[in-house]
Amino acid sequence: MIMRDPGDEERGSGDLLAGGDQITEFLFGAVDDRLRRRVYHLAKDHELPAFKVGSTLYARKSKLLEWIQLHEKRPLFPK
Numbered sequence: 355m356i357m358r359d360p361g362d363e364e365r366g367s368g369d370l371l372a373g374g375d376q377i378t379e380f381l382f383g384a385v386d387d388r389l390r391r392r393v394y395h396l397a398k399d400h401e402l403p404a405f406k407v408g409s410t411l412y413a414r415k416s417k418l419l420e421w422i423q424l425h426e427k428r429p430l431f432p433k
Contacts, residue, residue, distance in 0.1 A: 369414045377404065377413045381422075 371377045378390045396402035397411055403421050404413040 369416050371413050374411050
């Protein structure tokens with residue numbers, strides 16, 4: 355469950371997901387080791403719009419939604 359400070363929306367930080375678990379839950383609706391590894395693999399290969407500060411992975415919900423929309427428009431089987 356993602357905990358929020360009531361003032362987050364005003365400061366713009368309500369858009370920020372901190373840690374692999376939060377990013378995994380946002381993308382897949384659940385957290386397990388396989389999905390979490392997929393998130394870290396995508397981030398490592400620079401395919402996922404995420405960044406690290408120290409050892410913590412962060413991503414913005416708005417950027418992840420843009421990334422999903424971009425991938426929805428791509429053909430599954432390019433010619």
